[in-house]
Amino acid sequence: MNYRFEKDHVVTIKDFTVDEMESIFELADEMIPIAEGEKKDDDLYGKLLTTLFYEPSTRTRLSFEGAMKRLGGRCIGFAKPGTSSAKKGETLADTIRVAAGYADVIVLRHHHEGAARLASKFSDVPVINAGDGANQHPTQTFLDLYTIQKTCGEIDNLKIGFIGDLRYSRTIHSLAEALSLFDLHKMYFISPEALKAPEYLLEELKEHEVQYHQFDKPDAILSELDVLYCTRIQEERFADRLEFEQVKSCYRIKKKLLEKCGAKESLKIMHPLPRVDELDTDIDSSQHAVYFQQAKNGVPVRQALLAMVLDKNFS
Amino acid sequence: MNYRFEKDHVVTIKDFTVDEMESIFELADEMIPIAEGEKKDDDLYGKLLTTLFYEPSTRTRLSFEGAMKRLGGRCIGFAKPGTSSAKKGETLADTIRVAAGYADVIVLRHHHEGAARLASKFSDVPVINAGDGANQHPTQTFLDLYTIQKTCGEIDNLKIGFIGDLRYSRTIHSLAEALSLFDLHKMYFISPEALKAPEYLLEELKEHEVQYHQFDKPDAILSELDVLYCTRIQEERFADRLEFEQVKSCYRIKKKLLEKCGAKESLKIMHPLPRVDELDTDIDSSQHAVYFQQAKNGVPVRQALLAMVLDKNFS
Amino acid sequence: MNYRFEKDHVVTIKDFTVDEMESIFELADEMIPIAEGEKKDDDLYGKLLTTLFYEPSTRTRLSFEGAMKRLGGRCIGFAKPGTSSAKKGETLADTIRVAAGYADVIVLRHHHEGAARLASKFSDVPVINAGDGANQHPTQTFLDLYTIQKTCGEIDNLKIGFIGDLRYSRTIHSLAEALSLFDLHKMYFISPEALKAPEYLLEELKEHEVQYHQFDKPDAILSELDVLYCTRIQEERFADRLEFEQVKSCYRIKKKLLEKCGAKESLKIMHPLPRVDELDTDIDSSQHAVYFQQAKNGVPVRQALLAMVLDKNFS
Numbered sequence: 020m021n022y023r024f025e026k027d028h029v030v031t032i033k034d035f036t037v038d039e040m041e042s043i044f045e046l047a048d049e050m051i052p053i054a055e056g057e058k059k060d061d062d063l064y065g066k067l068l069t070t071l072f073y074e075p076s077t078r079t080r081l082s083f084e085g086a087m088k089r090l091g092g093r094c095i096g097f098a099k100p101g102t103s104s105a106k107k108g109e110t111l112a113d114t115i116r117v118a119a120g121y122a123d124v125i126v127l128r129h130h131h132e133g134a135a136r137l138a139s140k141f142s143d144v145p146v147i148n149a150g151d152g153a154n155q156h157p158t159q160t161f162l163d164l165y166t167i168q169k170t171c172g173e174i175d176n177l178k179i180g181f182i183g184d185l186r187y188s189r190t191i192h193s194l195a196e197a198l199s200l201f202d203l204h205k206m207y208f209i210s211p212e213a214l215k216a217p218e219y220l221l222e223e224l225k226e227h228e229v230q231y232h233q234f235d236k237p238d239a240i241l242s243e244l245d246v247l248y249c250t251r252i253q254e255e256r257f258a259d260r261l262e263f264e265q266v267k268s269c270y271r272i273k274k275k276l277l278e279k280c281g282a283k284e285s286l287k288i289m290h291p292l293p294r295v296d297e298l299d300t301d302i303d304s305s306q307h308a309v310y311f312q313q314a315k316n317g318v319p320v321r322q323a324l325l326a327m328v329l330d331k332n333f334s
Numbered sequence: 335m336n337y338r339f340e341k342d343h344v345v346t347i348k349d350f351t352v353d354e355m356e357s358i359f360e361l362a363d364e365m366i367p368i369a370e371g372e373k374k375d376d377d378l379y380g381k382l383l384t385t386l387f388y389e390p391s392t393r394t395r396l397s398f399e400g401a402m403k404r405l406g407g408r409c410i411g412f413a414k415p416g417t418s419s420a421k422k423g424e425t426l427a428d429t430i431r432v433a434a435g436y437a438d439v440i441v442l443r444h445h446h447e448g449a450a451r452l453a454s455k456f457s458d459v460p461v462i463n464a465g466d467g468a469n470q471h472p473t474q475t476f477l478d479l480y481t482i483q484k485t486c487g488e489i490d491n492l493k494i495g496f497i498g499d500l501r502y503s504r505t506i507h508s509l510a511e512a513l514s515l516f517d518l519h520k521m522y523f524i525s526p527e528a529l530k531a532p533e534y535l536l537e538e539l540k541e542h543e544v545q546y547h548q549f550d551k552p553d554a555i556l557s558e559l560d561v562l563y564c565t566r567i568q569e570e571r572f573a574d575r576l577e578f579e580q581v582k583s584c585y586r587i588k589k590k591l592l593e594k595c596g597a598k599e600s601l602k603i604m605h606p607l608p609r610v611d612e613l614d615t616d617i618d619s620s621q622h623a624v625y626f627q628q629a630k631n632g633v634p635v636r637q638a639l640l641a642m643v644l645d646k647n648f649s
Numbered sequence: 650m651n652y653r654f655e656k657d658h659v660v661t662i663k664d665f666t667v668d669e670m671e672s673i674f675e676l677a678d679e680m681i682p683i684a685e686g687e688k689k690d691d692d693l694y695g696k697l698l699t700t701l702f703y704e705p706s707t708r709t710r711l712s713f714e715g716a717m718k719r720l721g722g723r724c725i726g727f728a729k730p731g732t733s734s735a736k737k738g739e740t741l742a743d744t745i746r747v748a749a750g751y752a753d754v755i756v757l758r759h760h761h762e763g764a765a766r767l768a769s770k771f772s773d774v775p776v777i778n779a780g781d782g783a784n785q786h787p788t789q790t791f792l793d794l795y796t797i798q799k800t801c802g803e804i805d806n807l808k809i810g811f812i813g814d815l816r817y818s819r820t821i822h823s824l825a826e827a828l829s830l831f832d833l834h835k836m837y838f839i840s841p842e843a844l845k846a847p848e849y850l851l852e853e854l855k856e857h858e859v860q861y862h863q864f865d866k867p868d869a870i871l872s873e874l875d876v877l878y879c880t881r882i883q884e885e886r887f888a889d890r891l892e893f894e895q896v897k898s899c900y901r902i903k904k905k906l907l908e909k910c911g912a913k914e915s916l917k918i919m920h921p922l923p924r925v926d927e928l929d930t931d932i933d934s935s936q937h938a939v940y941f942q943q944a945k946n947g948v949p950v951r952q953a954l955l956a957m958v959l960d961k962n963f964s
Contacts, residue, residue, distance in 0.1 A: 085382055085384075088408035311432065315432075315436070318435075
């Protein structure tokens with residue numbers, strides 16, 4: 020396919036239009052047989068990716084490396100800060116310039132907000148943001164959107180619920196923002212008072228004329244939803260352990276709850292993983308579970324993005 | 335060659351018959367020029383292996399990765415638990431399902447007994463056990479058997495001695511069990527009282543009508559042996575440091591001891607490595623030393639197993 | 650090209666003549682399009698490199714791995730001692746023999762002086778020294794020399810200054826020794842009293858009839874130099890923090906200082922990186938800065954060395 024657009028870097032999902040996202044998804048579709056090892060490919064043979072992971076993130080790192088390698092490319096990099104020159108006091112800008120001298124594309128995971136943007140300024144080669152602190156993790160958002168589109172047919176007109184820690188979840192903020200660009204029907208935010216979606220996000224949704232509703236329990240709204248996106252509620256957000264335990268049990272998604280609330284048969288349940296208690300394993304074998312597929316979709320989506328920034332023509 | 339059998343996973347050596355093992359060894363023979371870098375091969379081009387090492391094991395990990403890469407395949411994975419999602423509380427079952435979504439085969443090293451069996455239940459792709467706690471390490475057993483066969487001509491009719499910590503050594507339990515399936519002549523277990531081979535193992539040998547004898551020093555039996563398999567005696571097994579020091583010096587294999595006891599010229603000395611004091615470096619240059627060859631054999635043997643589970647026809 | 654010489658190992662720069670070094674540089678020139686990902690190459694397809702890094706060194710490790718992979722080869726290894734068998738008490742000699750059984754070339758980084766020489770004695774395959782304690786780091790010296798030759802046209806007749814910690818810098822000792830083999834015009838050593846170049850080095854330069862001068866500040870000599878090679882001055886070298894702060898500000902290279910001292914327009918400033926304060930970022934955008942290029946040159950130079958020891962004919 021010919022890209023209808025060009026990007027030098029993948030820093031934030033906000034740099035992409037709906038058309039551009041859909042173009043990525045089309046390319047991801049083409050990547051699936053390669054991602055699954057059914058079709059050999061060497062379009063990126065000779066190309067080199069550097070993974071600079073200043074904080075560990077197995078899932079993200081493995082899927083990027085797998086994506087690159089299935090396309091014939093190679094990877095170098097580090098998985099933890101302890102192995103890097105950062106220890107010796109090197110600035111991120113310097114590390115990026117050196118890494119850009121070795122490889123054709125940099126995948127950066129960093130604990131500081133804005134790290135990827137900074138890196139893109141100092142790099143001669145494309146930078147893909149694999150998470151910068153509480154800020155952005157655009158490839159996660161791409162794979163979330165792609166999963167919704169693949170499993171629901173299209174993104175428009177869906178009713179999508181978000182449950183859990185809506186205040187601190189980078190994943191949910193970013194996905195909600197991206198969804199607001201589509202003709203989405205409605206969004207539902209389900210969380211305890213202390214973990215409500217932040218005001219800035221709600222303001223942004225209003226600007227995009229997205230209708231949203233807030234709930235403090237899933238029970239009243241579960242039957243309406245096409246998609247339920249879960250995230251973990253972390254104990255450290257609560258001053259009181261007892262309060263945490265109460266909240267946890269209300270927000271735990273399990274088969275019984277779905278039945279009790281009359282969830283649609285077609286309801287898709289998503290989760291960025293890893294999960295702990297918030298999503299019961301009794302959902303795993305149900306038709307609702309799409310979270311392992313969602314993780315797997317990380318590979319073709321990242322292949323599409325790698326191919327795009329490395330300017331390969333996959334027509 | 336065409337496999338005369340099929341296996342989805344390699345969890346324990348007990349899942350294999352003698353015929354199946356010999357079939358693996360034949361394939362390993364064919365792999366040798368590839369394992370040594372003398373013959374290029376790309377039969378596994380496009381295939382992806384994930385190494386999930388919850389505890390470090392350099393030797394095992396490197397030989398698996400080398401095996402895969404010499405066949406044209408690629409590897410992703412982690413080498414230490416600190417870099418994984420396990421820290422965030424993810425279950426092994428979840429990690430396996432995600433990894434199975436990324437790659438074509440999983441090589442798992444885990445500190446819990448039974449981890450590989452569990453993994454094989456949750457994985458859509460083959461799982462190879464690279465050691466699960468005190469339980470099984472089947473690829474080590476395969477390479478041990480292969481080394482015996484290669485260096486002695488055949489496994490049947492040999493007199494094989496095991497020396498060192500026979501109580502806790504997973505390597506020795508597993509190898510003795512596997513050998514009991516062959517028409518082995520005799521086994522000799524040489525260890526201090528406190529580190530004798532466990533009863534269950536001896537029972538199992540009786541069931542297979544293997545003749546065995548137990549000794550508390552190597553001196554009386556060394557001259558009889560075709561193979562002597564050494565393992566390390568660890569200080570932490572002894573309450574008393576003095577006792578440990580005494581034992582250690584009795585069980586140390588060195589040139590002088592071999593000469594004194596009249597070891598056969600053809601005696602093969604094996605060791606799973608790493609060694610510390612139990613095997614003197616003065617053996618290294620002798621015709622008895624096969625332990626470095628043994629380590630090296632890990633590559634073609636693992637290539638044969640990888641090829642088998644990835645269902646490639648190496649005829 | 651056909652090598653006019655053969656080396657089994659790369660342990661120290663002292664094993665190479667000027668002719669041999671120049672032969673490496675010619676080959677490095679040919680490697681550049683491959684190192685930059687512009688030309689596909691698979692001359693080392695099927696070959697396997699083991700990186701044994703007993704201490705972390707991101708830059709060196711990534712550039713070796715990138716070099717190998719751009720040539721079609723593969724890598725296995727470890728990046729930190731914690732993942733190795735060294736923890737279990739294995740000797741370096743044993744680890745080397747095992748690694749030599751898996752791969753075609755070993756790249757070793759070790760904290761002990763002489764480790765690489767020892768390794769070369771026990772290895773059946775070539776060993777490349779990637780730094781052994783305070784002793785040698787020959788591939789760094791090769792890339793430094795190559796950078797001087799590339800950016801200045803030739804090494805002969807240059808005036809080269811070294812600034813910073815000249816007492817403890819392995820990089821500078823090794824480079825100065827290597828330069829002494831060329832028809833270099835003059836060397837200038839600029840350092841605080843406590844960090845002067847060691848006597849043995851100065852003796853060696855005298856033997857090679859190199860003229861050298863020592864300075865305690867850059868001001869008096871900066872205008873003469875064709876190349877200024879900077880290194881970091883570490884606080885731990887000083888008993889007194891105040892003294893360190895004074896020294897630091899005198900030895901900090903920045904635009905203003907270059908202007909004040911009348912540095913040549915053609916002055917090349919080098920640094921092995923990572924840098925901290927000793928080299929101001931205001932130099933980065935000037936024509937003087939060659940340090941990022943220098944780091945990048947590590948790839949083609951290491952490709953040339955890998956090709957040489959793996960005996961590939963890149964004619």
